[in-house]
Amino acid sequence: MRENDENECCCVIFDLDGTLINTEAIVDEAVVSTIKTMKKSVSEREIFDAAEDCRGQRPLEASVELCEKLSLHDVVKPAELLTKCGEKLQWDGIDIPDMPGAVRLLEFLKRKKVPMALATSTSRKELEKKMKSTGRTSDDGKHRGDLLSYFDAICCGDEVAKGKPDPEIFHLAMERLGVKREDAGRCLVFEDTPHGVSAAKSAGCCCVAVPSLRREKFDMYKGADRVYHSLMDIELEDFGLPKFEDWKEVKTVEFVKEDGDASLSSQTRKYERFLKLDAFLELTGPVIRGFGRGSKMLGIPTANLDVVPLKQQIDKLAPGIYFGFAKISSGKHKSTGIHRTVMSIGYNPFFNDKRKSIEPWLLREFEEDFYDETLSVLVCAYVRAECNFTTVENLIERIRKDARVCEEALDLDLVEGLDSWKHWFEDDV
Numbered sequence: 001m002r003e004n005d006e007n008e009c010c011c012v013i014f015d016l017d018g019t020l021i022n023t024e025a026i027v028d029e030a031v032v033s034t035i036k037t038m039k040k041s042v043s044e045r046e047i048f049d050a051a052e053d054c055r056g057q058r059p060l061e062a063s064v065e066l067c068e069k070l071s072l073h074d075v076v077k078p079a080e081l082l083t084k085c086g087e088k089l090q091w092d093g094i095d096i097p098d099m100p101g102a103v104r105l106l107e108f109l110k111r112k113k114v115p116m117a118l119a120t121s122t123s124r125k126e127l128e129k130k131m132k133s134t135g136r137t138s139d140d141g142k143h144r145g146d147l148l149s150y151f152d153a154i155c156c157g158d159e160v161a162k163g164k165p166d167p168e169i170f171h172l173a174m175e176r177l178g179v180k181r182e183d184a185g186r187c188l189v190f191e192d193t194p195h196g197v198s199a200a201k202s203a204g205c206c207c208v209a210v211p212s213l214r215r216e217k218f219d220m221y222k223g224a225d226r227v228y229h230s231l232m233d234i235e236l237e238d239f240g241l242p243k244f245e246d247w248k249e250v251k252t253v254e255f256v257k258e259d260g261d262a263s264l265s266s267q268t269r270k271y272e273r274f275l276k277l278d279a280f281l282e283l284t285g286p287v288i289r290g291f292g293r294g295s296k297m298l299g300i301p302t303a304n305l306d307v308v309p310l311k312q313q314i315d316k317l318a319p320g321i322y323f324g325f326a327k328i329s330s331g332k333h334k335s336t337g338i339h340r341t342v343m344s345i346g347y348n349p350f351f352n353d354k355r356k357s358i359e360p361w362l363l364r365e366f367e368e369d370f371y372d373e374t375l376s377v378l379v380c381a382y383v384r385a386e387c388n389f390t391t392v393e394n395l396i397e398r399i400r401k402d403a404r405v406c407e408e409a410l411d412l413d414l415v416e417g418l419d420s421w422k423h424w425f426e427d428d429v
C-alpha cells in the first residue's frame with residue numbers, strides 16, 4: 001500500500017467483464033439465442049433487456065434472476081439455462097476485444113506503481129478460458145493472458161461465499177492488497193454494472209462506474225461516486241491518484257466547463273485538450289444518407305459512413321468526438337486532397353439516436369454534396385465524450401469549438417506519429 005493523504009485513493013480494484021474486456025455483447029447473444037428457442041412468447045428485446053439487468057453477478061445468480069424476470073420456470077431451471085448458454089460460450093478462439101482505454105489506464109497505473117487487483121464474478125476456470133481468447137494477439141503483439149500481469153491480486157467469483165452485489169469479493173481483494181477494512185475508502189473500484197457498484201459501495205470503497213448498460217438505465221448507477229462515459233474520460237487526480245500525462249492542451253482554445261460537469265480537476269482547467277490515439281484508425285466506406293439534420297438544423301454537414309461494416313473497428317473506440325484527416329477516393333470529388341476533419345462517433349445524445357453513427361465534418365467548403373463517393377477517414381485523436389445540451393445553439397457552439405481544437409492541434413503539429421501513415425497521405429490524392 002502506498003503512503004498517501006487520508007481520503008486519497010492508494011490502490012485500484014477492477015471488475016473484468018464489461019469494464020476491461022468486452023464480453024457483454026458475446027454473452028448477450030448466447031443468452032438471447034438460447035432463450036429464444038425455449039420460449040417463443042418472449043421477444044428478443046425483452047430477453048436482451050433482462051440480460052442487461054442481470055449483468056455483474058456470478059453466472060448462476062445471474063441465471064436465477066434472468067429466469068425470474070422472464071418467468072422461465074415452466075421451460076427451464078436456472079442451472080440448466082446456464083449449461084445451455086455455456087455450451088455456446090466456449091471462449092477458445094473467440095475474439096474478445098479490450099474496452100476502449102483499458103490498456104492505457106492499466107499501463108499508466110502500473111508505471112506509477114499503484115497497486116491493482118482484479119475482482120471478477122467469473123470463476124478461475126472461466127477466467128483462464130477468457131484469457132486464451134484471441135482478442136489482443138494481433139495489434140500490439142501482446143497476448144490476452146498478459147492482461148493478468150498488471151494485477152498484484154486476482155480474485156474470482158468461486159473464491160467467495162457470496163457474489164456481487166455482496167461486498168465479499170472486494171473485501172477479499174483489499175485483504176490481498178494489504179489494505180485494512182477501515183481504509184476501504186482509499187480503494188478506487190472500476191465497475192460497469194449496478195450490481196458491481198452496489199458491491200463496491202457496501203464494501204466502503206470509492207467507486208466509479210463506466211456503464212455498459214444503455215443510457216435509459218443510467219439512473220441505476222446513482223450509488224456510484226462518479227459516472228464516466230468511457231475509461232478515456234477518467235480524471236485520476238480527482239481521486240488522489242497520479243494525473244494522466246498524455247492529454248495535450250490547445251492553448252488557443254479556452255476551456256469552458258459544461259453544465260453538470262462534476263469533476264474537480266476541470267475547475268482548474270484553462271484550455272481545451274486532446275488525446276492522441278495509440279493506434280490511428282482508418283475508416284473507409286461510401287458516404288451514406290443520414291437524417292439530413294447536419295446541414296439543415298446545425299449548418300454543419302457531416303458525411304456519414306455506414307457503421308455496420310465498420311462495427312469491429314469502431315468498437316475499439318469509446319463513443320465520443322475525434323479528429324483526424326479525410327480524403328475522397330472515388331467519385332467526382334476524388335483527388336480533391338486531404339481534408340482535416342472533426343467527427344462524432346456515437347449516439348448523439350442531443351438527438352437521442354438509438355443507433356451509433358459515424359459523422360465526419362470535413363473542415364472545408366464543398367460546392368456539391370458527395371453521397372455514395374468513397375470516403376476514407378484517418379482517426380488520430382480523441383477530444384471528449386459526447387454530451388447533451390440544453391439548446392441547439394450550445395451544441396453548435398461546442399462542435400465549432402471541437403473544430404478549433406482540431407485546427408490548432410494540426411496547425412501547431414501537435415499530433416505525433418503521422419509519419420508512419422505517409423502511404424495514406426500519398427495514395428490517391
Ligand code: ADP
Pocket residue numbers: 287288289290291292293294295296300301302303304360361362363364365366368369370371
Ligand atoms: P446527412 O444526414 O444525409 O448526412 P447532412 O446534412 O449531414 O446530411 O449533409 C451531409 C452531406 O453534405 C455529406 O454527405 C456530403 O455529401 C455533403 N457535404 C458538403 N460539405 C461537407 C463537409 N464540409 N463535410 C461533410 N459533408 C459535406
Ligand code: RBF
Pocket residue numbers: 290291292293294298300302321342343344347348349350351352359360361385386387388395398399402403
Ligand atoms: N451530438 C450530440 O448529441 N452531442 C455531441 O456532443 C455532439 N458532438 C459533435 C461533435 C462534432 C465534431 C460533430 C461533427 C458532431 C457532433 N454531434 C453531437 C453530432 C450531431 O448531433 C450530428 O452530427 C447531427 O445530429 C447530424 O446528424
Ligand code: MG
Pocket residue numbers: 290291292294301302303304359
Ligand atoms: Mg450527416
